[in-house]
Amino acid sequence: QFEDQIFGLSSYNVPELLINQIVDKFKQICQQYELDYDENEKNRIKILQDTQLLQKNMETQVQVNKNEVKRHQNIQFRLESQIQQKDQFIKQCKAELDQFDFQRKLDIDNEKNKFNSLQMKYEKALDELSGFQNEILRIKEDAKKQQQQDEQKLFQQKEHLQNQFHSQKTLLQQQIAEKEQTIEKQYFDSITLQKELKSKKEQCQLYELQIKQLKFNQVQQQDFYNRQLQQYKTVTSSEVFRLTDDIINVYSSMENLRFNPKSVIKSNLEELQLKYQQLEQTNENLQKEIKFKSVALTDLRKQLKNLQFQVQNQEKITNEIQKVRTEQVFVGEEVKAQLKLKMMENDLLHKKCQELEEALQKQGNKSPKPIIDVRYQDGHKVKRRVRGPIY
Secondary structure (H helix, E strand, O other), rough: OHHHHHOEEEHHOOOOHHHHHHHHHHHHHHHHHHHHHHHHHHHHHHHHHHHHHHHHHHHHHHHHHHHHHHHHHHHHHHHHHHHHHHHHHHHHHHHHHHHHHHHHHHHHHHHHHHHHHHHHHHHHHHHHHHHHHHHHHHHHHHHHHHHHHHHHHHHHHHHHHHHHHHHHHHHHHHHHHHHHHHHHHHHHHHHHHHHHHHHHHHHHHHHHHHHHHHHHHHHHHHHHHHHHHHHHHHHOOHHHHHHHHHHHHHHHHHOOOOOOHHHHHHHHHHHHHHHHHHHHHHHHHHHHHHHHHHHHHHHHHHHHHHHHHHHHHHHHHHHHHHHHHHHHHHHHHHHHHHHHHHHHHHHHHHHHHHHHHHHHHHHOOOOOOOOEEEEEEEEOEEEEEEEEEEE
């Protein structure tokens, strides 16, 4: 009945792998049973041989004992006791043989029970096979649907990544172009600022030279004016009036003079006072010019400091722009590396999908091989090749 059920699985579309597993399990059980049976037979034969040998030995010993009894009546009682011991040993051996036979029968019954349980398990497995087959079909359909969905997702993801890469690439190119334009503009601005700074420095140097020259001229003129003022101040006003009075007295005594000497002296004095006022005015003008030049020099120094600060800021800006450009290049390389990784992952997923598809196709197109039936007849193995595929 079990063999008919095994080789009648073609009507249930049972997979070949499960059939081979069931047959291999049954073979193992039968082989174990055969080994146990052979071992038990060997033990039984050995025990029988031992008992026969023991009986022969006992018979020879009895014969010897009989002869010895005839010759040695003194040890007859001892020999009889030994014979009784041997008889007890024989009885014990027979009891052990009976126990062994009983145990062997129990083992056979247990093996039969195991076989019946295996048969029931096999029937249960046949019931589960149909469910397994339906589950396999459902898994194949789900795998195909999942493969289609994965391919669609991969295609969409690939397009999205490509679009994102192109957009980021164009954006980075625009940013780089803008940064290059700003850098070029700032470079030319820095060149112009450097030129202006150079011209301002030259102008400041010229102003400093002019201020030094003006100071030197002012000092000389101040010394000259001070000397003249000192000379003019030596002649006091009282002396001037006294001299004028003397001159007036002298000239008044002279009647033949045709002009008034007092008016001449006053005119000379007025000229001297006018020159003194002019010298003071020139001195004030020089002081004002010096102040104006010093103010202009301070303004030029402030402009020079501002230009130096602008140049430093321009250098900082150029350094920051260079840093931004390097960061942009690094970000662009990082985006390219991420895109390469995504493309590699997509290729791996595509390869895995292809491998799954090939495996499913191979599993669907695989032709089942005929199995080998192992039968047991009278304790011997009999192999028979089954015709036709068994599913």
